[in-house]
Structures are given as C-alpha cells and as structure tokens.
Amino acid sequence: MQDSVLSSEIHDPAAPAHYWQRWWKGQTPGRQDRFAMLAPLVAVLLFLAAIVSAFGYLRLEEMDREQEAVKRDIEYAQQRVRLRLLERQEQLMRIARDVSNKDVDPEEFMGRAESMVVQYAELQAVSWIDEKRRIIASYAAPSVSNHQLRVAGEVLRPGETETMFGLVRDLQQPVYAQPVASSDANGLLQLHIPLANQGRFGGVILAEYSIDGLLRHGVPAEVSAKYAVALLDGKGRVLAGTSVPARNAATHLLPWAAQNNEYEVPVSPVGNGLLIRGQAYRTSLGVIGSGLFWLVGVLSAMTAWMLIGNWRHTRRRMQAQLALIAETNFRRAMENSMLTGMRALDMQGRITYVNAAFCQMTGWSEAELVGRTPPFPYWPEEDRELLAARLDDEIHGRAAPSGIQVRVKRKEGSLFDARLYVSPLIDAKGHQAGWMTSMTDITEPNRIREQLSASYERFTTVLEALDASVSVAPLGSEELLFANKLYRQWFGVQTVGHLQMVAQAGVPEHPRSDESLDDVDSFVGLPTGALTTARSENAEIYVPELGKWLEVRSRYLNWVDGRLAQMVIATDITQRRHAEEQSAAQAERAQAASRLVTMGEMASSVAHELNQPLTAINNYCHGLVSRIKRKQISDEDLLAALEKTARQAQRAGQIIQRIRSFVKRSEPNRTLADIAQMVNEAVELAEIELRRRNVRLTHYVAARLPQVMVDPILIEQVLVNLLKNAAESIDNARRPAARRGVELRVIPQQVDEQQVIEFSVTDTGQGLSPEVMERLYEAFFSTKVEGMGIGLNLCRTIVESHQGRMQAENIYNGADVAGCRFSFWVPVSGATNNIAKKDAGVAV
Template identity: 70%
Template sequence: MESSPLKWWRRWWRRQTPGRQDRVAMMVPLAAVLLFLAAIVAAFGYLRLEEQERELESVRRDVEYAQQRLRLRLLERQEQLMRLARDAGNREIDAAEFTSRAESMVSQNPELQVISWIDDRRAIRASYAAPSVHPAQQHAVGEVLRPGDIETHYALARELRQPVFSQPAAGAEPPNMLQLHIPLYDQGLFAGVVLGEFSVDGLMRYGVPPEVNFRYAVSLLDDKRGVIAGSALTGREAEGGLRAWTGHTREFEVPVSPVGNGLVLRAQAYRTSQGLVGNGLFWLVVALSVLTSWMLIGTWRHTRRRLQAQQALVAETNFRRAMENSMLTGMRVLDLDGRITYVNAAFCAMTGWSEEELVGQKPPFPYWLESDQELMNERLEEEIHGRSLPGGFQVRVKRKSGSVFNARLYVSPLIDARGQQTGWMTSMTDITEPTRIREQLSASYERFTTVLEALDASVSVAPLGSEELLFANKMYRSWFGSDTVGHLHMVAQAGVPAAPSPEADFDDVDPLAGLPVDTLTAAQPANNEIFVNDLGKWLEVRSRYLTWVDGRLAQLVIATDITPRRDAEEQAAAQADKAQSASRLITMGEMASSVAHELNQPLTAISNYCNGMASRIRNQQIDEEQLLGALEKTARQAQRAGQIIQRIKSFVKRSEPNRTPSDVSTMVSEAVELAGIELRRRNVRLNHYVAARLPTLMVDPILIEQVMVNLMKNAAESIDAAERPASQRSVELRVLPKIMEGQPAVEFSVQDTGAGLAPEVLERLFEAFFSTKREGMGIGLNLCRSIVESHRGRMHAENLYNGNDVVGCRFSFWIPVPDAMNPVVTGEAKVSA
C-alpha cells in the first residue's frame, strides 16, 4: 500500500500542465544542488572556525614563551651591569679596568652594544662600544651629556635611585638603542650612572627562540604602535584566504618586562593552511556539484527535446524565408511541364510582376520580349531536356514597365527527398552594370594600346623566368621583332637581375608563385644607359617589376633612344675642353709681358756671355779654362730659358683630361713657378706652405695647376687694384689635409690682402661670363669651379675681416683622397717666400 502523501503527490502532479511540469522538473534538481552547497559551506565554515581558535591559542603560548625568554635575558644583563656599577661606585675599579670589563661583557653578549660610565657631573669617564655601533651613537671620554633622552633618563635614575629603562623610538636613523641607566653610589651619595645600551635587533635575534621566529613574524612595537625591530606582515601576507573568511589575522601581543613604558612584543602567524583551493573538502564539493549539474543537464535535455525540435523547425523556416528575401539573385522553379511553381522576391523585383501573376504561368512568359520568343522557346526546351550550358546563358528580359535589361540564367535540376527530379531551378542575375563596365574597360584598353603604340619609346613586358612576351608596342617590334630576345638583352646589358629560365616542362608555371613580391613591385625603377650594336643607338633603359593581370610577377622595360642627347653631351664636353684650353691661353696672354720680362734676363745674359767671349778671343785674352766656364754659364742661362718656355708650353697646350696619380708638392711647385712671373711683375710676395707626407691624388695635374695659377693671378690683380703698400702686398698659398664632408681630402687655399669682394659679387662669383674686370671674359672662375667639381671637390670664396674692415679675400678648394690611398698624415713642410 502506498502512503497517502505519495498518492497526493501523484494526483497533484497529474493535474499540472506540461509546461508547469517542465518547470518543476528543472527547479527541483536546482534547489537540491543549492541546499547541498549550503550544507557543505556551513560545515566548512564551522571547521575553519575551530581550527582558527586552536591556532590562536598556539600563538598565545609561543608569544608568552618568547616574552619570558626576552625578560630573563634582560634581567641577566641588568644583574651584570649592576655588579659593574657597584664596583665602580665602591672605587674598586678605575676607568681602564671598567673599559676592559665592559669590552668583555659586550663581546660575550651580542645584544649589548655600548657600556658607559657617567659621573655625577654628567661627563663620560669611560666608555666602550662594539665595532658595529654607528659613530653617531658612540660616546667620547670627557664628553658632557647634552639635553635629550639620555640626560632625561639620567636625571630620572638619580631621583628614583633604581635602574631605569628608556624606550627607543621607531623610524630613527641610525636606529635607536634600548638604554638601561643604573645609578652609582659612593658612601650613600649619588656618584653617576652606568649606561648600558642594547641593540633592539640583537635582543630580537638572540632573545626570541628560533622556533618562534620560524613560525611567526615577531616584531617589537613602541607605545605608538610603530615597529622598532623585527618584521610585520600585512593582512594578505599573514593569512590570505583566512583573513577574508574570518576578518582578522592570527596574532598576539604581550608587554615586554622589565622594560615597560608601552614596549610590546607581537607575533603574527605565517599562512600555513592550504586555503580553499588546496582543501580536499573543497574539491569534493566541486566534484559533487559537477556530477549533479551533469545529471541536471541530462534531465533538461530530456524534458525539452520536443520544444527544441519545434524551435529548430521555426528557426529553419524563418532562416529560409529571410535568405530568400535578402538575395539579389532571382530564383524561379519550373516543373517538368515548364510551368512556373515558385519565384522569390528578387525575381519579382527584377521583372516587376508579382508572385501571384507569375506562379502557374506557362510559356510564353510575360517577361519575354516578342522579338526573342523563338529563341527563348529553344532555350526553354534545352533547359527542360537537360541540355543547358553549365556556364549559363545570356538573355534579354522585359520588365512590366516595358524597360529591358540583360540577365544571365543558370539552370540546375531540382531533386526531392526521395532522389527523384521534380523540376528545374533557375537563377537569374542582372548583368546590365557588369556589361557596361566590361564595355568601358574594352574601350579603355583600346585607348591605352593606341597610346603605347604611338610612343617613340620601346615598351615590353615579360614574366620572370619565361621566354613569353606578354606585351610589346610598335617601336619594340620594329627594333627587336616579336620575341623576348631584345627584352632579355636589354635587361642583361643594363645590369638588372632577372630570374633564371625554368625547364621546358614548366613553361606555364610561375616559378615565384607563393613568394612575397610586394618589395619588388614597390621598389624604385632601375635606370641605365646602354649601347645596342645591332641598332647603333644609345638607349636609356628603365625597368621595374609589376604584378601582371594573371597574378604572375613580370618585368616592364621601357627603352628610349637617347643617341642625339649623347652626341650633344659629347659635343658639350669637347666645348668644355676647348674652353679650358682657351682659359689657359687667355691667362698666358695676360701674362705675356711678364713672361717676356722673365725670358729677357737669361737671353740678355746669353748675349753678354757670347759677346764677351768673342771679344776676348779676338784679343787672345782668354784661356781654355775661362772659355769653358763662360760656356757653362751660357748653357745654364739657355737651359733656364728653355725650362720657362717648356713649362708654359705644357700649361697652354690642349690635351685630353688624363687623371693620373699626382704628387701634390710637384703640382704646387709648377703652379708657383708659373704664377711667380706675374706676381714678381706686380711686386707681390708669394708665400706657400705645403704639409708634409700628403697623399697622392688621382687628378689631371695640368687642370689643378690651372686652377692654382688662376687663383694666384687673381689675388695679385686684387692687391694691385687695391693699391696696397709694399708691406701689405703678399699672397699666401696653403695646402693642408682636411676632413671634408666625412671623407679625407686635401685643401688648397689662396689668401690675398686686397679689397675683398662685394656681397652682390659673392652671389654671382662663379656664374659664366660674369666678371668684375673691365676687360674680363668671365670664364676663369667658372672653369675653375667646373674643374674642381669634375674631380668631386668643392670651391669656396670668403672675405677676411679685421673687425668690420675687409682686409683680404680667401679662395679655397678641396680634392677628395681616393679610398685606396693611405690616411692623411700631417707634418712640417717647407715654407718659401
């Protein structure tokens, strides 16, 4: 017989609706799990409280034990100091013996740091401090106590006539020490005190048992709860999870006796329990909860299976409807007889007819054009009989409004759930816009091709590693034909790297497929000039990498005929050479009178020697030795004249630029010899300085000499034009090693004492055909700068000032030292005037 409560439960359960039964079936297991968790949490909390009480009692016992040990240690040190004070008060020991006994006590008791004997006048008679005591805490013999803590407790010990402890303060630097003042009496009269100073850290280290320090964080606190010694823990470090559970840490405090004065010993327990995560009971609760949850999920799945199936069906229907309504592709279904059975919203929107107007229609359909009905019937027959093209076909469709658009139709068979065909599914896409874009692209391509064909430059494109020519314009075909031979020849001759050709079996495969080519296609185009023997032309070849329309990496080469430009450049170079020669001829023309004066001296001497010898020979007044001496002098004068003429000839003769390793000193000597003629004519002194051991320069020595001669001649003319007195008529030439623009170089500078250059002249100084001379042609300095820059150097001009007055001008230029040359080494050199 079933009990009456069970019958009542069954009757009540049967009266409930299925929805309420489902809710009860879900709520009962959930309530059971919550009750189970509440019971476990209550039991766990009770056990934790019991454990906490036991641990707190253990802390209390250990702290009291540590306090007793610390108290006994202080009392022992107090007894020792009192014996020492009694002996000192009875005059049984003097200061030296007091110091000796104090040293023994300090060495035997590490916590005792300083022992001092202070007389009744507050003066230090004797004192000993441990080596580790800070100098600021040591007492010198004869020192008198100043007002402060020591003096205050000194007075208190004298009044109370008993030992007095002083309490150290927290946070002092250096740390304060615990002081013990023991009064001295000589025949009943106060005779001073014995001061013992204890290290608080030492008391904690040696007074507290090691097992207590191991289990707890022990600290000594003052009356303001400041930590004097030891270590204190925060709540997180002390207990972690237990503090969050109980609201406080496990700690205990006791006063320190006999010190008193609020000095407290505190111990805080380290965290030793495993907490919630490491507790076995916790993991048991977790495992039972997971098991219960798994059973609850199984129950929910069983009770809600029908509801889930219904919701899935509704969701699938809604999804299908939303997908059909959101598609831009028109969908049409035909049965096996060609009748329309379904159209979606996109199809209706394309044609303009509604679903009611289209469903059930047979051919001809209303969206067919009258002119295309025969074609559309053929397409429909092919579609019904399964002969439609896989890629679809293009048709014209008429809207209800009468407008026409282009569309592409794709056909596929419609299969039911039993695998039998029930009709045909047709998708229709509006391709009016793509058709328009394709026509525009075709027209654009024709324009692009027309432009490239009309270019006067050769344009060719070829893929890397292949002999296929992707594109070539008319100019390329006229020069090289229709293959890639000319393209590859220009690439190779221009020094542009190209990928190797693949094997014949892989002609259609991109050898660089899959590799990153962004760096190549984004790089700057290469630009080179080459000469093609087959064409007899100079070509400027520009090459760059690009990604072809099929994704392959290709190389674009543009070649332009620059033969006329090269011819013009050669003619310009020839004209520059002629201008340099003309400049030298002009310079020598301006120096003609000086040269004539210079040659007149040796020629006059030769004439005099010859006339003298002839006269003496006729008079028979000369012997063979005298005649030989006169002839030698005549030969030397002729040789001197020949050297002058040869040097001028080599300077003014026209020659091709010839850069050879040249010695700087030799070039300077030749230039000084040539320019010295003009400077002596104008009564101008020339001082030159050449640094020792200068490196050899790779230059054309005649051109560099031309620059120096021109600058020194201009300097002499500037001095002459300024009408300087004889003491100020000098030109200085200096040649020194320098570091210019980060590279070793040799600097040539010419400095004069003329009137300088006006600011407007400095701005146009190196322009062609600009001159400050009345009869100047304006090509000298321009050619000088061109010569220097052709040797990769630079030229500069500046005025020299004495205060606000211009006292001269300085022209300088530098020539870089070749990389292969030795480093520049400076040193002393000759200076001549």
C-alpha cells in the first residue's frame, strides 16, 4: 500500500506543488509574512533592473558601434597624414643629401625650396642652417609673418631650436619638434634633417609645417565631415581643429554613456608629441530622455512604495510576536549559554540543580544527577575518600577561596581535571539553603602549562649551550633580564658588558623620542610594533678586555612583562678576522706581482718606447756640439734645440714615472677618483704594447661622469690587463690591418636601480671557446704557454672588492666569432650620485 502511494507521488505532476505547500506550512507565521512581502518587492525590483539593463545594453551596443567607426576613420586619417609627412620628409632628405654632397648651392636650394612650398600648402618654410646655426638660405610662404621670416646670413637667436639642434647633431637622423607658437601665429611643426660635411655634422635642413594646414590638407574630407578632428600636442592641448563639448551625464542612464565617442592616436613619424583626435557628433538623446523609461520607472516606484508600506505594517505585528517568544526563551538561553558547569547542593549534600554545561562536561543527564547523594557517579573510584573529605569541608564552609582542583570521571569512563569554586546559596528569606559550586575544565590549561615548562627548559638548555653570547636588557634601565652561560663567562652577571657592546656597535640603546614628550616616560607614543618587527642591526667590534673580535647583532623585542627590551647576540669572530686580514695581504701581494708580470711582458715595448726620446736627445746634443764647434748657431736656434731636447727628456721621464707608479706596491687607497684621468693613464701604459703589436686603440669616455670611490692603481691594473689581453688575442688571430682594432668604452649605466660606471673592452680576436669560458676566472688557469693564470682572476677579485661585477662574452657575426667583449662596472659614490645621467658623450 505504501509503495503504491510513493509511486503515485512520483508520477503525479502535482507532487512539487504538494512539496511547496508542506514547506510553506512548516514556516513560522513571521517568516510567512516576511516572504509574502519580500517576494512581490523582489519581483518589482527585478523587473525594473531588467528594463534598465535592456536600455543599458542597447546603449552600449550603440556606443561600441560608434566607437569602432571613430577608431577606423581616425586611423585612416592618421595614415593619410603620416604618408604626407613621409613624402615631404623623403623629398627634404634628398635635398639634404645633395647639399651634403655640395651638388646644390644656395641659389638652387632657394629654387627647390620655393617649388616645394608652392606645391604643398602645409609647408610654410624651408631653411638651410650650417653647423654654427647661421642661416645659409631660406624660403617661406607668403602667408608667413615678417617676424617669422629667416634671413640668409643671420644667426639663430639664443634658445631658438637650440635643444633640437643639439639633438639632431647627436642622433644624426631626422627629428620632429614643436616650437612654442607666438600669440599671432598658428602652431608649427618643425622637421630637422642633419647635414654631413666629410663625416662630421654640417648643419640641418629646417622645414616648418603649418599644423592647421597639415590638418586641412592631410585629413580626408569625408572624415572631417563626420567628426570633429583636431591635432593635439603631447600635453593634450588643441593645436588645430575643433572639439565637441562634453555630454551632460544627467541625460544618460549610465555614467559612462555621457562620454564623447572619441579616439586619438599618435601621428607617425612625429610620435607622442603630435596626436590626432576624432570626436563623433552627438546623434542620440540618451536613455533618460525616453518617455517609456520614465513610465516604467514611476510605475515600479509606486508598486515598491505600496509594498514597503504593507511590509511596515506586517513588521509591527511580527515584533509583538517576537517579544512574546523572547520572553519565553530568555531564562532557558541564560542557563544553556554558560560554559561553566553549575551544581547546587542542599545542606545535606544532595544535588538539587545542574545546568546544561555541567551535564555536557560529565556526560550525565540532569535526570541522572538531580537528587543523588554522595558518592556521586562522576567521582573516580580511587579518589572517593579524598572527594568525600573535600565535600564535607565544602558543606561546613571550610573550602579554600582560591578553589580546589579535583579529577572528574565522565560517563564513558575518561577523566579530566577540574577546578571547583564554592559559594553559599541564600534563599529569598536570607537563610542559607545550600551551596552553589562552579566547575571549570582545566585539562587543557594544565597541559599547556606543562608544555610551556618543558619548552622553557629546552629553550634554556639550547641557549646555555650556544657558542654565542646572548643578553637581554630593558631600554633605559641597567637591569639584566637574561644572560646565557657564555655571556656570564665573558662579562659576569652585570649589564656593563651588554651596554658596552651596544655602545661600540653604534646601535642606539633606545630609539630617539620626541623632545616634547614627558621626560618621565621617554617611550610614550613610540611605535613598538614597528621596532620589534624591524630587521636586526649587525656590527663587528673589538673588546680589549677579552682580546676578541665580536660580531654583534641587536634587535628590539617585547619582554614577557610588556616592557620594550633590547637583545644582543655576540659571536666570537677573532679567527675569521685574522683569516680575512691574511687573505687581504695575500691578495695585495698577488696584485703587485701581477703588475710586475705585466710590466715584464711589456718590457721590450717599453724599451722601444724609451729608445725614441733617448735617440732624439742624443741627436740633438750631437747636432748642437757640431754647430757650436763650427760657431754656426745663433742664440735663438740654440734655445729652440735645447727646448726640444728638454721635451724629449720630459717624455722619457714621464714614461718611467708612469711605469714606476704602476708597478709600485702600495697599501689600498680608495679615494674619489676621476674616471677620465684613470682611463688616460691606463691607455698611456697599454698603448706601448698595442703599438708593438700593430693594434689600433679607440676609446670613448662619456662626458661629465661622476667620481667613483676606488683605488685608481687597481682599476688601472684591470684596464691595462684587459687591453693587453685584447691585443694578444688579435695578434694570435692574425687579423689583417683593417681588423686589428680594440675599443674601450666608459659609460654610465643602471644595474638593479643602482647607478654604476661600466668599462668595456672589445677586441676583434678569435674569442673564447666554451671550455675556456667555464674556467676563465679560475686561479692559475691560462691559455698562454708562458702565462701564470692569475691575471683575470686578480682582475675579477679587484672589481668585486669594489662592489662591482665582471663578465665576458663572445661577439658573433652570424655563426662566426668576430671578437670578445670584457666588461666590468663599479658603483658610483653616493656623494656624486646627483650628476646628470643623460649628458652627451665625448669621443676621445
């Protein structure tokens, strides 16, 4: 019978309706009223949202179509303007090429310029300006005002196109610019085309466009008729054309619908300095202007207002019902909400009341406990005598005010620790009717206390066994909060050692507070959270009393009592310091030995270099002796010959002095050094070896480089070694004379947001094989038969000692190795970090 009923419900189409009816009847009257009110209101709001969404969707579709049309037409106009500019640029570049080849004189230039200005309306003037900014020839359209005319023979006024003139000279390629327009002239666009005079900068061909003419003649008429087209500069200012006023947002449903349909794109090849913008004219009234929208909105608002009024009336009825229910459940909620177990005993020790928390803690129900007399079922069998004695003390008022700790057995047999607090229970007449006992489960606190105790013991054992001194002292006090075994061995149990290490390490004992704060508490208002999370500060100090070097690390922390304290960890690094000093001394000796080896390898070149001034001195002296003996020399000739002899002697002395200063062993001396002077001195030494091997050297040093904090002799040693290796690589590769060249470049760079100076040496040798590249900086590894294998290793050590980096890479011409490039960089000194980074370079 039941199976047939279930089957009929499954196949009955009305079964879902019966389900909803049962669900509705299962709800409280308050929920039924709430659902009855909210359902129509939600339906009205959803209907209004659907109407608004439909209007918005249609408007967005329309805006997308308009925006696509604007974008397509403006990009077409930009292409037309671009092609027009490129055509004029090609014609002007042909004129510049003829002028550079001296195939065009000023008169012919005027004729060709006149032809272009007459033929192309947007071209206002064409001028020929030499490298001294003097006007050679210029032709302007008749519409150009007199004060804008450029007269042949005049020199450009200071500041007029001066920046762009220098930029064209540096880049050696056409550059567009926009000069500041005067009050009575339209905006202009200038094109600077460089001229070459035997490989050098010979001036520019200056073409000036009318931006308004470029817009009128470059933009197609069909685009101008459909949109408000304008040309703007890089700052968004309108140079030519028209703009459409912003639409009123109040007439549109969507905020973004009030924006004009516009599109702007940079005009190539000018770039971001000249933009073309198109704005579509308004064609629609907006959503808010639709009468249907207002009709739907008013009807929806009226319906929602009536539903809200009905809901307020229903809500007052629900509040009256809820007040009755709350009053009924108040006492039950108070009893069930307590986490502390409560138990009441009468004067004979019988249980008269237990709350839900007590039943939950013990596992026994209220019916099983109320009315029971000792022994109670939650007493463990082995503790019954002890618990009976404590119950007797409790009934007779002898219980301790701090409570008693007992073990309690749950119904399922497990035990837990509890603490009981007893207070007398007074009835309405003021007589004692029994005792009220509160019980708290303290199993977890006891477990945590035991774990903390074991953790503290482990923590103390570890700190006592550390080979570092650890001490903690509060700020502004001489109290020592903690000190491990090693600290006590070094400094005893006083704070003197802690404060001494803090003072020597330069770490502030406490952060600087505001002088306006109260002197009684110097830490009022300090952000202690930021102090305790800050990184620790490290320092290395020497303690004479111990005869040890210590590495001191300090940080702030909140002590267990809430005070702000300072922890100092000191590690003995005496052995490490001695090893570092020995390593530094060995590195210094290796550097001096490397310079001696370099000079030994260059000995024959140095001898040849000295032979020239010494031979010249000998010839001058013999010539003077012969002419003096024949009395055929005047005083002027004698003085001139002696001056030449002195110059040759000075030259020989300079060569010897440079070699002596290079190979002389000295202590590292880092000072603010001039880069150009270091490079010149290194080149002066290396050129001897390069000339002997018939290798050409070109070097480039950027202008106005900042000074760097380095040892000049060591940096010169690196440069000399790299230049000598480059010459040997070219010589071993047997390159022809045209390809026997070494390039040295010194330029500023940015590495990891740090300003550095990069030195690079590029040769045209045979490069480095992968096997050599892997072992390039390995000590005592060399590809030369007579090499010692310490040159590049020392170079890398020197560069890294200056906080720099060194690297090598092969230069490829297709699949063939065309040379090798060694580069290294050193950081710029902080005192000179404000030197301009973009100054133009100067070829030396």
